[in-house]
Amino acid sequence: MLARHATTQDDVRTARRGLILYLGLVLLGSVPLLSLIIRASTPIGQQLEYVLALMWVPALASGIARVANGEGFEDLSFRLRERTVAVRVLLAILFPVVVGAIAYGTAWGLGLVEFSTPAGAPNPISAFAGELLLAATVGAVVGVISAAGEEIGWRGYMNSRLVEAGVPAPIITGGVLWGCWHVPLILTGQYAAGRSRALSAASFVVVAVSLTVLWSAWTLETGSIWPAILGHSAWNAVIQGPFDTFSSGALATTWVGESGVLVVVATLIVALVLVWDRVPGTLGVGQTPSD
Incomplete structure (x- = not known):
């Protein structure tokens, strides 16, 4: 299973030690890489070697924390051959497609952002559809190479420790921490x-x-980390791929992109619609499934 219940004070203390160790290691490993990326002063797409290393810092930090804190790896599951897991993986891959269709479709339809076609594409709609299909399939699979590094750490380790440690609104807190990890590169x-x-x-x-x-x-x-891994890889491939590629205009980054107003609103609404009945448990209030 991916989340355990802290039933004793020893469990709580163990979770807190692991959490502190994990966050400390993430900070220790991220700062040098962030410094290298920032000093280069170029978009992260031009620094893939540093970005890939940065995205694997959370996984490495969680592995060291597990061993040093005597926690082991039993709660980290990569089960995939189950109907429930397969369905959630499919939903996770389709999620950015739906968000993109709503957010970017609205921006294009209202003329807030220009639907731009890459040079040499004879049919804009066909070109976009082909790129979207490729991103949601091949792109999502290839993206596992980098997304797994983050998800093994953030969702596969940190989130459950936040719950066990008794941190208020643990999943929201985890989301804030994960988001803040990206902030230095956004501010630059x-x-x-x-x-x-x-x-x-x-x-x-x-x-x-x-x-x-x-x-x-x-x-x-x-009880599987795969929905998070493939959801993350599909998000990167789909939103950063065809939807961003086919969008242009002076105000494009205001309305679309990962920090665009329409993307923020669409992501929040669609996510809540999909898990509304499970929000209490997701926030660490309800029971979680076990193997």
Whole structure:
């Protein structure tokens, strides 16, 4: 299972030690890599070697914390061959497609953002559909290479420790922490930054909390980390891929992109609709499934 109940004070203390150790290791491993990325002053897409290493810091930190804190790996499950897991994985992959269709479709339809076609594409609609299909399939699978690094740490370790440690609103807190981890690169304009970097950072944190609630609900429900991993990889592939690629205009980053107003609103609404009946349990109030 991916979440355990802290039944004794020893369990609570163990969870708190693990949480402190994990967050400390994430900070220790992230700062040097963030410094290298920021000093380069180029978009993160041009620094894939550093970005990939950064995305695997949470997984490495969680592994060290598990061993050092004597917790083991029994609560980290990669079960996939179960109907419930497969259904949630499919929903996780389709989620960014739905969010993108609502947010970017609205922006294009209202003329807030221009639907731009890459040079050489004879049919804009066909080109976009093909890119979207490729992103939601091949892109989502390839993206596991990087997304797994984050999800093994954030959803696979930190979230359950926040619950066990008795942290108020643990999943929301986890979403805020995860979102803030991205903030330095947003404030430097190298990732998901709009005209106002401070507003983009705040907006991105809202998106991060929404995604954390969604992926945590499915992770706790299935007992598998795969919905979070493939949900994360599909989000990156779909939103950062075809939807961003086919959008342009002076105010594009205000309305769309990972910190755009319409994306923030669509992500929050669709996520709540999908897990509304499971929100109490996702926030650490209800019971979680076990193997």
